[in-house]
Amino acid sequence: MVGRKVGIVGAGSVGATAAYSLTMTGRCHEVILYDIDSDLTVGKAIDIGQSTSYSPRGTIVTPALHPSEMKDCDIVVITAGVPRKGDMTRADLLMINAKIMKEVVANVMKYSPDAIIICVSNPLDIMTYVIHKMTNWDRSRIIGMAGALDGARMAYEIYKKVGFGSGQVKGMLIGDHGQNMIPMPEISSIGGVPLEQIVTKGDMQDIIARTKDGGAQIVKHLGTSAYYAPGRAVAVMVEAMLDDSQIVMPSSVLLDGEYGYSDVCVGVPVVLGGNGVEKIIELELDGETKAKFKISVDSIKDGIEILEKNNFFV
Template sequence: MTKRKVGIIGAGAVGATAAYSLSMMGVCGEIVLFDIAEGVAKGKAIDIGQSVHYAPVSTIVTAAESPADVNDCDIVVITAGVPRKGDMTREDLLMINAKIMKSVVEDVMKYSPDAVIICVSNPLDVMSYVIHRMTGWERNRIIGMAGALDGARMAYQIYNKLGYGAGQTGTLVIGDHGQHMIPLPHKVQVGSVNTLELLSKEEMEEIIERTRNGGAEIVKHLGTSGYYAPGRAIAYMVEAILNDSKVVVASSVLLEGEYGYSDVSVGVPVVLGKHGAEKIIEIELDDATREKFKTSVESIREGIDILKANKFFD
């Protein structure tokens, strides 16, 4: 990858924070923002572009006037979509966001046909699956950003409980990006010490619950979803792909027999490198975790089935 160009579709708080994080890290040469709300991408591109003066490496930050300007990207991050409002049913939200995704993906296929897509739009696992169905691309090129964020939230809760080990906590959260996410405490270490040696079962249960409700807790205080942690998680994944880092991070990817499932996108540990999700790591799940994973997959399939029932894929 020579250009190292990243397109971000949806310049709201999450997309703009991802752009800002990337520009401060200096990992790509160019970032292009696009948003359907007039002026939003332009204003944020100017603001971020001015901040780059103090970054270690200069990054060009521009705003796309139209989807055609998000072209020849190595990676396209999609955060576009609407949040659930008032009396909106799950079905309403799914159909609205799936239609937005369809329009966005058609443009990506046309103008950045060789890109890796990172999906951030919710409901994340279902939207990642929609992208697979729309593009027909190799599955390694479509990755849902979930575990990178949920893992960071879990590490934060572990530090709050322990009071040490910040930045040394490896975490693993699999399953869907929602109420059925599955933090795996027995796979978590602080430094080289397993957290089961450091925390009681009760403390770990509390950490898991707080991780699961990490987004809702922020909404309670802010009145809106968090964006710094999601934005930084996106930037971490983009950096891993551009630098061919071969890091292991849980992401929503299409399964083809792994973990006993096919034709569904769900969060599992993957190796991120220049080709996207280069390898799916199958870890051994105990009976209880396997049941939780099944529940998680079924909740994602319910969303996919709603789209199928509404003839979305026809």
């Protein structure tokens, strides 16, 4: 990627933290921030831009006041959307965020037609599917950021449980980005040592439960959702593609026969590189895990069906 230009739609806490993380590592030449709140966009861009004096190389941070100013990006990260509020039903939330996504994606297609898109907006797997339907691009170019965050949360809980190996913990998950996520302790490790040889089954269940509850715990204490870990997770994915690192990362991708499913986006381990999703890794799942994976896929399909019933894709 020659230009190494990254656009971020949504200058809220997650988008801004992702931008800040990218400037601190100096992996891209330019970060462009866009938000419907122009003052927020400009203010965050100035603040992050001033921090680059202490980064490894001079990343340019630019505020975009119109979608047309996010032109020719190599990667576009979409964090735009609204959280569920008050009496809002699941269907209400889906339709509102899908309509926001439709507008955002139309602009990405117009101004950065060769970009790779990373979806961060919730409900994550369904919004990733919406992007596929809107663009009809190759599935390698559209990736949902879920497993990078959930895996980091799992690694955090593993370290808290065992008290050693910080930075060496590798957590793997599959399934949707929600309560139906499926942590995979049998292929998780600390310093290469299988997790199952280090912790008890009881501890494992506690780790899994706390991983699933990780986001809710942050909301409980802060009164708002997480942004440091999600922002860094986004940056890691971006860096892998800019550097063509070929790393393995669980991500939400469109399946086409893998794991026995098609036309649905769900989290599975993939190889991330310069072309986006370089490869989808198919794990051998036992009967119990297959059943859990089906529940996860069905929950995503239920959301897609809500959009279809409301004629969203027409």
